[in-house]
Amino acid sequence: MxxxxxxxxxxxxxxxxxxxxxxxxxxxxxxxxxxxxxxxxxxxxxxxxxxxxxxxxxxxxxxxxxxxxxxxxxxxxxxxxxxxxxxxxxxxxxxxxxxxxxxxxxxxxxxxxxxxxxxxxxxxxxxxxCRHLLLLHAGVIEKKGMVVIMPGASGSGKSTLSAGLGFHGWRLFSDEFGLVDLSTHQLLPYPRPVSLKNKSIEVMRELLGSRGVFSQNYYDTPKGTMAYLQPPEDSILRHKEPAKARKIIFPQYIPDEPATKIALTKTLGFLKLIHSSVNFGIIGEKAFKATEAIIDECDIFAITYPSMEEGMRLVNEIMDNDEKSDDLLKTAGERDE
Amino acid sequence: MVFNQKNDLNWIKGNIWLSPDAVSFLWVVYDDAWIIFDKRSGCSHIFNDFSRGIFSYFEEKPMGFFDLLKAVKKDMGKDFSNSLEDKILETIQVFDQKGIVSPL
Structure with a gap:
């Protein structure tokens, strides 16, 4: 059918x-x-x-x-x-x-x-x-089969950053929920309309122009002015294609401050990830094992960024470095052979 | 129930402490810490090497504070300093608060 x-x-x-x-x-x-x-x-x-x-x-x-x-x-x-x-x-x-x-x-x-x-x-x-998936409060994006999880509290800028990247070379899994399969430990896409609040509405309208399908602005909501943005069509069509996590980035939008990027330890990453989960305590053992599996596979960073452009640059830089190190490993492997 | 600090610590000293069956816990070890998941409570806790070491005594058998102190002194030999006594006491107190050990 x-x-x-x-x-x-x-x-x-x-x-x-x-x-x-x-x-x-x-x-x-x-x-x-x-x-x-x-x-x-x-x-x-x-x-x-x-x-x-x-x-x-x-x-x-x-x-x-x-x-x-x-x-x-x-x-x-x-x-x-x-x-x-x-x-x-x-x-x-x-x-x-x-x-x-x-x-x-x-x-x-x-x-x-x-x-x-x-x-x-x-x-x-x-x-x-949802009790059959580990639920993370996070923006999630994917490129070349590698997922970046961006957990963050409301106001950290994760939705806007995920959406920006989703329209610039990445696939948008979700701006709100990271869904982790408890058996395969893969991330499942859930590309619902992106929730934009206050200043981020204008930022996205400027960034996308006529490419974006926006709702009208809703004023005086419990979270201020809100609007919704339809995800890129490719992200919606591929909503059944899961992928493995490769990076975890904790983003924080801080205006008027320079962009920063620091690597975090696995321990800190583990704890921050479970704190970002909505149902970790309810699921229990399987959630712990899924978190362990994700942390094992991922490099973990915290970034602060003053603008959308800087945020996207940092995320791309982190992923590009990963691809370069993969290339180096491949080259070394070929040389050994 | 709220204990004052002094009574609480005396209570810790006066009890035999028991860790539940090892199957109640899951462990993950990283370079800088141990993360323990308590299946009974659904809570995760971080241990450094010191607290992990202390907890391992309770994994072997139930122990009172003074027996534990004796065992630690024996294992550490010259490296044991008296300041560790308070640290051990506080560590058991935290274990108790987290429900990782309980009085026998």
């Missing part, structure tokens, strides 16, 4: 699948359920999505246009429903919240920032529901 993309669906059909006619969903009742689920597949996750607000659906269909989807009941990893917190709040002082089958402590947002709620809901459902 041909791979169905969201963009292949006629707009009115896509809206109908996404809306599901959940007119009374605020009461937990799904009446007028006239259409099957719209399931979106990204990396290892398949999620059934339904969105009550037309404007939020429109933004979703734009950002997710190149993604694989399927129609109808299948085995899903989770179900994401974006809706008003009550029947009344669909019409009066409209708000939006997200249900995903896990304990719902999602704080309702204004309906105008419904796309932000949708993306946060996606993140939340992965963070809460």
């Amino acid at each position: 041909a791979d169905l993309k969201i963009k292949d669906l006629p707009s009115n059909i896509a809206h109908r699948y996404l809306s599901k006619g959940r007119f009374l969903s605020g009461f937990g009742v799904n009446i007028f359920r006239s259409s099957p689920d719209l399931n979106i597949e990204i990396g290892p996750f398949k999620v059934a999505v339904s969105i009550d607000y037309p404007a939020v659906r429109e933004e979703f269909l734009k950002l997710y246009a190149p993604y694989s989807c399927s129609i109808g009941e299948e085995i899903m990893d989770s179900r994401l429903h974006v809706h008003a917190s009550s029947f009344l709040r669909r019409f009066v002082r409209k708000n939006v919240t997200v249900s995903h089958g896990y304990k719902n402590n999602f704080y309702p947002l204004r309906a105008e920032v419904g796309a932000v709620a949708t993306e946060m809901g996606f993140n939340w459902s992965v963070a809460m529901g």
Whole structure:
């Protein structure tokens, strides 16, 4: 069967699948359920999505246009429903919240920032529901089969840097989650739209110009002004191609300071990596072994950078040095033979 | 429960300390440290060579502080200094806080 993309669906059909006619969903009742689920597949996750607000659906269909989807009941990893917190709040002082089958402590947002709620809901459902993969809070990129993991707290610049590199010669695995297979210890791609905040929105708009597919700007969200950027199409199409980690880089954006790069010990790298994990403690032994395997394979660095250009230069430099040392080893091997 | 430092250390001195079965732990060794994963708690801890050395005594058999001190003195010979006594006591205290050893 041909791979169905969201963009292949006629707009009115896509809206109908996404809306599901959940007119009374605020009461937990799904009446007028006239259409099957719209399931979106990204990396290892398949999620059934339904969105009550037309404007939020429109933004979703734009950002997710190149993604694989399927129609109808299948085995899903989770179900994401974006809706008003009550029947009344669909019409009066409209708000939006997200249900995903896990304990719902999602704080309702204004309906105008419904796309932000949708993306946060996606993140939340992965963070809460994923127990079969080690989950790292990290940007992840790949080139020539070698993955760079860039763990970082919110505000470290990992999303922007990952996105910048994703549009300049690298494949973007994710700007938010490093997913580690617990058996093979490979990184799995999860290329969802890149979450951009505040200054990084303008940085990326300037960097990409008309090449980038951006959402509108969402103001006064819990994280300030936000916008979303569709990942490069190649990254989306190759969402089933895992790769091995080769470098771990802890990035930190520091404006008005010179760029720095230092190598870290394996011990420090190990500890920083498990601290960046969302579910290390829950998974336990297998997560420890996966972390050990990754650290064994990787060189570890911490970088600070004052601009996108400098950040990209440092990451490329680290990878180029690795390729050069590989070439030297190969040359030495050939000489020995 | 909150102990004051003095009572806490006396409590450490007065007990026999036991490490759980070795299968409860996973170890990773790097150039500068040992990382131990406690399967029971899901927590990871870093040991330097000194704390790893002290812990190895508990892996062999349950021990009280004074027996441990005697064993360390014997193994270190002339290299043992009295300042190590406090260090050993503090190390056991940390082991206890982390749940890596427990009183018998």
